Amino acid sequence: MANKQNSTAILLMHCPDQPGIIAVVTDFINVNGGNIIYLDQHVDRVENIFFMRIEWELAAFVVPKDKIEDYFSTLYAAKYQIYFRLYFNDYVPRMAVFVSRRSHCIYDLLARYTAGEWNVKIPVIISNHPDLAEVGKRFDIDFHVFPITKENKQEQEKAEIKMLRQYGVDFIVLARYMQIVSEDFIRQYPNRIINIHHSFLPAFIGAKPYHAAFERGVKLIGATSHYVTTDLDAGPIIEQDIARISHKDTVEVLIHKGQDLEKIVLSRGVEKHIRRKVLTYKNKTVIFN
Amino acid sequence: MANKQNSTAILLMHCPDQPGIIAVVTDFINVNGGNIIYLDQHVDRVENIFFMRIEWELAAFVVPKDKIEDYFSTLYAAKYQIYFRLYFNDYVPRMAVFVSRRSHCIYDLLARYTAGEWNVKIPVIISNHPDLAEVGKRFDIDFHVFPITKENKQEQEKAEIKMLRQYGVDFIVLARYMQIVSEDFIRQYPNRIINIHHSFLPAFIGAKPYHAAFERGVKLIGATSHYVTTDLDAGPIIEQDIARISHKDTVEVLIHKGQDLEKIVLSRGVEKHIRRKVLTYKNKTVIFN
Amino acid sequence: MANKQNSTAILLMHCPDQPGIIAVVTDFINVNGGNIIYLDQHVDRVENIFFMRIEWELAAFVVPKDKIEDYFSTLYAAKYQIYFRLYFNDYVPRMAVFVSRRSHCIYDLLARYTAGEWNVKIPVIISNHPDLAEVGKRFDIDFHVFPITKENKQEQEKAEIKMLRQYGVDFIVLARYMQIVSEDFIRQYPNRIINIHHSFLPAFIGAKPYHAAFERGVKLIGATSHYVTTDLDAGPIIEQDIARISHKDTVEVLIHKGQDLEKIVLSRGVEKHIRRKVLTYKNKTVIFN
Amino acid sequence: MANKQNSTAILLMHCPDQPGIIAVVTDFINVNGGNIIYLDQHVDRVENIFFMRIEWELAAFVVPKDKIEDYFSTLYAAKYQIYFRLYFNDYVPRMAVFVSRRSHCIYDLLARYTAGEWNVKIPVIISNHPDLAEVGKRFDIDFHVFPITKENKQEQEKAEIKMLRQYGVDFIVLARYMQIVSEDFIRQYPNRIINIHHSFLPAFIGAKPYHAAFERGVKLIGATSHYVTTDLDAGPIIEQDIARISHKDTVEVLIHKGQDLEKIVLSRGVEKHIRRKVLTYKNKTVIFN
Secondary structure (H helix, E strand, O other): OOOOOOOEEEEEEEEEOOOOHHHHHHHHHHHOOOEEEEEEEEEEOOOOEEEEEEEEEOOOOOOOHHHHHHHHHHHHHHHHOOEEEEEEOOOOOEEEEEEOOOOHHHHHHHHHHHOOOOOOEEEEEEEOOOOOHHHHHHOOOEEEEOOOOOOOHHHHHHHHHHHHHHOOOOEEEEOOOOOOOOHHHHHHOOOOEEEEEOOOOOOOOOOOHHHHHHHHOOOEEEEEEEEOOOOOOOOOEEEEEEEEOOOOOOHHHHHHHHHHHHHHHHHHHHHHHHOOOEEEEOOEEEEOO | OOOOOOOEEEEEEEEEOOOOHHHHHHHHHHHOOOEEEEEEEEEEOOOOEEEEEEEEEOOOOOOOHHHHHHHHHHHHHHHHOOEEEEEEOOOOOEEEEEEOOOOHHHHHHHHHHHOOOOOOEEEEEEEOOOOOHHHHHHOOOEEEEOOOOOOOHHHHHHHHHHHHHHOOOOEEEEOOOOOOOOHHHHHHOOOOEEEEEOOOOOOOOOOOHHHHHHHHOOOEEEEEEEEOOOOOOOOOEEEEEEEEOOOOOOHHHHHHHHHHHHHHHHHHHHHHHHOOOEEEEOOEEEEOO | OOOOOOOEEEEEEEEEOOOOHHHHHHHHHHHOOOEEEEEEEEEEOOOOEEEEEEEEEOOOOOOOHHHHHHHHHHHHHHHHOOEEEEEEOOOOOEEEEEEOOOOHHHHHHHHHHHOOOOOOEEEEEEEOOOOOHHHHHHOOOEEEEOOOOOOOHHHHHHHHHHHHHHOOOOEEEEOOOOOOOOHHHHHHOOOOEEEEEOOOOOOOOOOOHHHHHHHHOOOEEEEEEEEOOOOOOOOOEEEEEEEEOOOOOOHHHHHHHHHHHHHHHHHHHHHHHHOOOEEEEOOEEEEOO | OOOOOOOEEEEEEEEEOOOOHHHHHHHHHHHOOOEEEEEEEEEEOOOOEEEEEEEEEOOOOOOOHHHHHHHHHHHHHHHHOOEEEEEEOOOOOEEEEEEOOOOHHHHHHHHHHHOOOOOOEEEEEEEOOOOOHHHHHHOOOEEEEOOOOOOOHHHHHHHHHHHHHHOOOOEEEEOOOOOOOOHHHHHHOOOOEEEEEOOOOOOOOOOOHHHHHHHHOOOEEEEEEEEOOOOOOOOOEEEEEEEEOOOOOOHHHHHHHHHHHHHHHHHHHHHHHHOOOEEEEOOEEEEOO
16 A cells, blocks of 8 residues: 655654644654655543654655654654654565464465565464464465473473564564463563454453353454553454354354454554554554544 | 234244244144244254244134133143243333433434334333433423432332332333342343443443443444343343444543444344344343344 | 533635645644644545644634634635635534424434534424424424425425524534425535435435335445535535345335434434534545544 | 254245245155254245245155255145255355456455365366466466457357366356456356455446545445346345445555455355355345344
8 A cells, every 4th residue: 555666754653742743743844855645643632642643755855764763853852752663664574473273364464465465574474383384385484383381381482582583573463373472472572462352352351252252142243453461462452343143143153253353353453553553552552544 | 113903923932942843833823823924933052942933913813812822831832841922012012211311312212202113102211310301391201200329229219110010111221320220120120121231241341331441442332232130231132233433532432422322222122122022041132033 | 522611713624735734724823822622634645635624722812713714814825725614613503404204313413402412503493294393392493394396396495595594594404304405495505404315325316215225135225414415415425324234124124224324324424514524625525533 | 164064955945925834844854854953034025925944954864865856846846836946065066266366355265265164165266367376376276367358258258168167167256357247158157156346236336436436435335245147236135345434545545445345245245155045036135044
């Protein structure tokens, strides 16, 4: 979707809300020859925080690309207490996918990847089971198995982290990876691990949400993609959706219907992350248009 | 929606699943001159229970209306372990509405009622606050206030039950009645009190669900209509729906958006109840088409 | 929803897209002591048009309220080719409702109106049939009947326009008013007549859309609220929604299910209009958050 | 989802509605030792037609599998004017997929196929362009290109039909096959060609529906899976769904958002067809539960 021809910078920022803050930032870009092609902002009036995503073309921008962060930091960040991240549309982020035995989410990710929908590189798939090795082969992506037991978990995760670094991975997608990731692992990738949970959180946290949904007799099932934090299924929510069910649907039907939800909700979450549309603040997300 | 011209009987039943059970019941009706105009059935293969709703015209039915229950009971219910309820489309059930201060649900119910959409009579509105007395006046429906305190709750509920009997009330709709109903009260109307809860249960049980949804940063809000049981917000679910929200929505916006959900989800639940489309089994509902 | 305590100005504008245009307008407000509490903007990159809605508190704004339009016009509008409208949150717009025989939409509007949800005054209901006179009485709103025939249409519409002026009406809502309004009438209220059409336009334009939907065997029905233009059912769309149906649903069921859609979709459209969230451009709408 | 362990027969039928018709058919099965595991029926009271899908286990059924059609035909079909089709769950239908250049639909089909979700065999993919040859290779499915021009269309379609016969194809899925199929071709596969159209039909029939949707300024986009008939985009609808869009969405975004709709709506339609849940009657479908 992104315009690949023109190099752009993307600034995601938040700061205490204050009069004229939009003008300050847009002026910095305009005055220095940047052409703003995107601006979306939001003011949280409860927390009194201003959020903005702004993107501009660099062709005529007088500040060199590798100095922008420094300049913006020096000139504005301290003065206005701005917390920001700067991205460039010509950098291709590297994403690892973790899977277990079910293939619907990974296939959905790879179908988009292969079609060139996303500005991303997937160098590696990691699994705790060998079942989906074939998927890696089909799409020419390295596939590594790290079987996890209570005893070897710490060690295996260390090996995974080492491998993720070797592959230069920027963020991780848990595509129905049925294994809880340790706090140590999560701390390596803060707000950079995206999980899909097969319920409309906060309902049915933890294992077997479809069984719990069946037991409760709900008329809707859901799925939630979220950043992984050290609290189980409690991280910042990126995307949710639901499907209607009825008393006729067995647990097996819920699982089957849920798969379509899971894969779409996960892929939408991943897409927003790749496109730098997500800003996290205090366990919640701001999702720019 | 119901055909008012022809008198019909409606049988809601469940029994252990067994070969030929549909034929047994349809034969009883056909052989005796009943014209079946509706049949919907469901087999729960986990519990091994057969559920059916069947409706037939009585014009040429040889069993007198007031003997059908007796005959069906004697001839089939014991033999096949059938639990059943029999209704007639020409009986107008009497519904009481309980309210507090917010009017959106009661107006939605009364708009449908006044337009003649439902085969129901609403003889009385009961409230724990006087705020909506005007609504009763507008629609010419008796409006009674029973202020509830910790001290007088038992006594007030007794007075309410007495009044409900005087009005010949068959079932009760809690239209955003912001007061927990006691177990004693509930036991008087088993599966005959319909509540609207302003979340997609089982998420956000209890008070202030929109505040909790805001805190959690969900991307969907919901509403649930359910029968009231002695477990808070845990009774059989009749209907649920959701609306999409975003980080831009304050608690006030959630409350505002939620009102449309609440009124529609409550009215749909009430309509299904009035039309005898709901069968309750083990804290879950079977909703016939 | 609107903050009634502080007086605010709302500017809706569009102009050819040009660098720094946001800064120009926000500067005008900031420099003159206005506190911006809302800003949403959009750039149409096909038409190359910039759209913005901006709202600011007037308490400390140095330009007198009745001079803002003049100042903004002189200082900026000509220079930047800005087309704009200025509103004040303390003006209560006056809305007329047109109905025929079905009451679900008018009740939904009046329930919200009566609950004080909207910053609007409804001084008059106009109908081509006497059927809903009772609704006017219930809510203490003047109700006038203008029966329309081929012969008297021109004359009756003239009388209606005269009456609308007497009531000081700013905009009109056709709440299932089953009568085509003439081009002359429409020209009196450009983009100020909101209609509800009972299909997902542009499918099933014209009369009897539910019958047409049934005939076609669609699996969804819809409703569309839109501004009325001189092309039948072809004006700018404000809001649409759908409901799922099945082969089991007769035309009567479609009509019944459709009513919930119609009233919600109409009320959402009206609310957006009242809250000055809609900007019309070339037969399409920009809907601000 | 189907139970593969027990051999079952599936009867899809319709006939003029008549008293006792359910009992007639269920008796035939019960009396002869069949165990009914599924029954869903529908009466169209406008056309006065009775529809039923019934499935029973064959283990103890006394009529030999290859005689059931004959017996049912002789004993009942003529007498009750029943039109029926008989299927067996242990026959694996053979499906051909037609594609052009976009891969999202074919990947969604193949992901489900590879995961073993469907009781189907896909022996061949046919395309009018070579672009997706790689997909065939990845999933080890024969891929054949038949470039179509005005001049060679008749001849190429003949070659396609010959090939489809060689592959023993039972039905065809047009997975964004951007080429109109001729009437001659369609007549070879009546109600056995499933297409995905990228709009909520009947809106935006024909080419470029997303462009048309953008032009019209709709707030929803849709997708429709339907059987192909000789009227363009006018065949019996199996499944539809929509997604919400806004003024911010360009045609490119509509196309992108629409892809998720298209693939899910097509796969749902295909699944219903494979599971014998669709009965076609007079250009409309009955979809059993």
